[in-house]
Amino acid sequence: MLASGQSADEVINRYIEFTGGVRAWKKISTVISSGEYNYGGLPFPFTKLIVPFDSKFYAQGYDGKQGWKIDAFKNETKATLTTGKEARALANEADVELENPFIDYVRKGHQATVTGKDTVQGNMCNIIRFVRKSGEIEQYYFDTKTSELRMKVAPSKNAELKEAVLHIYYQDYRTVGGIKIPFVTRCESEGQIILTISSKDVAFNKPIEDKEFQP
Secondary structure, three states: OOOOOOOHHHHHHHHHHHHOOHHHHHOOOOEEEEEEEEEOOEEEEEEEEEEEEOOEEEEEEEOOOOEEEEEHHHOOOOOEEEEOHHHOOHHHHOOOOOOOOOOOOOOOOOEEEEEEEEEEOOEEEEEEEEEOOOOOEEEEEEEOOOOOEEEEEEEOOOHHHOOOEEEEEEEEEEEEOOEEEEEEEEEEEOOEEEEEEEEEEEEEOOOOOHHHHOO
């Protein structure tokens, strides 16, 4: 049962405050992160760059030899490999949005509804059904005590997984530049770990030179 008077806005607002608040998110202009992807037991390093402009963004990730990119200026929504099949379009399962999608979600054209409660790894969570402006439907599980996001459930965008339903777990929250973010993201399908993303360094608002986005 839902707590009396509880709404999607209340659950989402508590989560936004947990992460650092709207003001902190609005100050972000760039994101640079690095760490390790482990895809089906194959580990390799990555660097991810995200730069926005006028509600659009350009994101790129690479391991020094091959990688992916998403150019929202060209209305791309899926990753394009820059070189090498090993990149495997991992960006499709990684967070490439500069701003938390729940910030101003109504203005952005998204919809959110509380659909119930369930446990995630022993933690009771509120379930939010999130319908994006594009029509994509996702389920988010927010801890009822801490308000942190513990899990997301959505179809994979990776062509190799053929729209398999992914359970994406968010762990090891740390504070960077006043914002709490998960340093470990684990993607599972039917109980099997598909991808683990472990961040080692995350920096906000550092200048990114144009040459970084050259293929």
